[in-house]
Amino acid sequence: MTAPLTPSPHDRPVPVPPQDLPPAPTLSQALRAELPAAAVVAAVTTVSGVLMGFLWVWLAPRIPLISDGKAVFLRNSEGEQAIGADGTFALLGLAFGVVAAALVFLLRRAGGVGVVTGLAVGALLGSLVAWRLGMWLGPTSDVVAHARAVGKGVVFDAPLRLGAKGMLLAFPMAAMAVHLGVTALFGPRDEVVVPGPGSGV
Secondary structure, three states, rough: OOOOOOOOOOOOOOOOOOOOOOOOOOOHHHHHHHHHHHHHHHHHHHHHHHHHHHHHHHHHOOEEEEEEOEEEEEEEEEEEOOHHHHHHHHHHHHHHHHHHHHHHHHHHOOHEEEHHHHHHHHHHHHHHHHHHHHEEEEEEEEOOHHHHHOOOOOOEOOOOOOOOOOHHHHHHHHHHHHHHHHEEEEOOOOOOOOOOOOOOO
């Protein structure tokens, strides 16, 4: 009879240490890496408020005023031009928010907290720029001096104003909502690793 074969210590498999993997970046490192892109997004979105301001001046309905030489009155007391100015600003903000979010997603599909923050900050600043620029480019805010300049019984336009300051949030809210939606629908997905047979899972 032959003795049973026993494996030699040299025949036993030697465990192979896993390869050294680079450490995952921390949150602060990831944010610092996104700062340049976030700054560009915020700057470009803010500058887009200039175009929005010009469009607001062009599209907003005018409020006609008239003077009797002693006081200034609305020519049409039942007019809805003031509400129309607010609505025009809100619609422009929604449109600019949609376009800004779509462009940011197309150019920066990977997203990131920094880029999204830059989009939100830039949209809010752009809305403020559009508001102040529109008031500056519109009719003068000195209604009394304007009434004296045009004369008694002559119709002139009231200053362009934003009655409901909440309309300033239309731009950033639309940008955030659209960016979140397109990222959820078309953004990159994390790969799911399916364990194979014999993987022990």
